[in-house]
Amino acid sequence: MNAWIEAARFASDSQRVVxxxxxxxxxxxxxxxxxxxxxxxEKVAAFSEAQGAILATIATGGxxxxxxxxxxxxxxxxxxxxxxxxxx
Numbered sequence: 742m743n744a745w746i747e748a749a750r751f752a753s754d755s756q757r758v759v760x761x762x763x764x765x766x767x768x769x770x771x772x773x774x775x776x777x778x779x780x781x782x783e784k785v786a787a788f789s790e791a792q793g794a795i796l797a798t799i800a801t802g803g804x805x806x807x808x809x810x811x812x813x814x815x816x817x818x819x820x821x822x823x824x825x826x827x828x829x
Contacts, residue, residue: 751816751817751820754820754821754824755820757824757828758820758823758824758827761823761824761827761828762776762780762823762827765827783819783823786815786819787815787816787818787819790815791811791812791813791814791815791816792812794808794811794812794814794815795808795809795811795812797811798811
């Protein structure tokens, strides 16, 4: 049950971040340009961290479930940080 609650929370947070970013991008100006740049760099960083976590887990004999959990963590942190930053 906890996995379902976490998945729903992640989906809700992700949708909120997308909506807040769209509003910021629609306003234009320097904040929009900064947000667009930051958005791309955060995605690349989260992907790189997730990929490293998967490779490290599998290389040390971890299960696929464990690798997926560790790969999910960077995305979860990034989405929650963005929700807090954009929501304030």
